[in-house]
Amino acid sequence: MEIPEHVDRVLSVVELIPPGHVMSYGAVADVVRERGGTASARSVGTVMARYGGAVPWHRVVNSAGRLPPGHERRARAALDAEGVPFRGERVDMRAAAWYPED
DNA sequence: ACTATGACCAGCG
DNA sequence: ACGCTGGCCATAG
Numbered sequence: 796m797e798i799p800e801h802v803d804r805v806l807s808v809v810e811l812i813p814p815g816h817v818m819s820y821g822a823v824a825d826v827v828r829e830r831g832g833t834a835s836a837r838s839v840g841t842v843m844a845r846y847g848g849a850v851p852w853h854r855v856v857n858s859a860g861r862l863p864p865g866h867e868r869r870a871r872a873a874l875d876a877e878g879v880p881f882r883g884e885r886v887d888m889r890a891a892a893w894y895p896e897d
Numbered sequence: 898a899c900t901a902t903g904a905c906c907a908g909c910g
Numbered sequence: 911a912c913g914c915t916g917g918c919c920a921t922a923g
Contacts, residue, residue, distance in 0.1 A: 801907080820919055824905090835905040836919040842907090844918050855918085863918040 798846065804832040805842045808895075812854040814877045816893035817886055819858040826895060860885035 808826045812818050818826075820836040820843075827834035843852050843863070853870040856862055861884070862870040871881075880887040 799907090824919090833906070835907095835917095837904090837917050838906045838919095840918040841916090842918095847918085852918090857918075858920060861918095865918075 801827075801832055801834065801838075802842050802846050804830060805834060805839055806846060806850050809843075809847075809850045809852065809855055811895055812851060812893060814851075814854075815879055815891070817854045817856050817860075817874070817879060817888070817891050818893055819856060819888070821858055822892070822894060823855060856886050856888075858888070860888045860891075862886070 804827050805823060808823050808830070809818075820839045823839045824834040824836050827839070839855070840863075843855055847855075851873075852863070853866070853873040856870075860882070862874075867884075874881075874886065880890045
């Protein structure tokens, strides 16, 4: 099967996220655009839903720090193991949010 | 916490 | 190319 270009761009950004940190869908979209591609928060979510299995998808959360619907359990376990700080059910974005330097 | 509205993009006919 | 639809969103009220 065929992997579209924009999908590859999104996935390569997600791969950059270091363990112990997270990025929001919107932030990933921003980086993709900085890199000359096109993306929106929602399109990133769609890509993750379909092709996220090959990358650290659990490091991508929404801007409120909520985990992806249907994967809360697994994401929580993975993030927990990496030492990502939580505030109740949500990731503490202030402490865990990450953005690439260049 | 919940709803409503906005905005953007890929997929499909 | 074009319009339509829906999405693991964002933000304001």
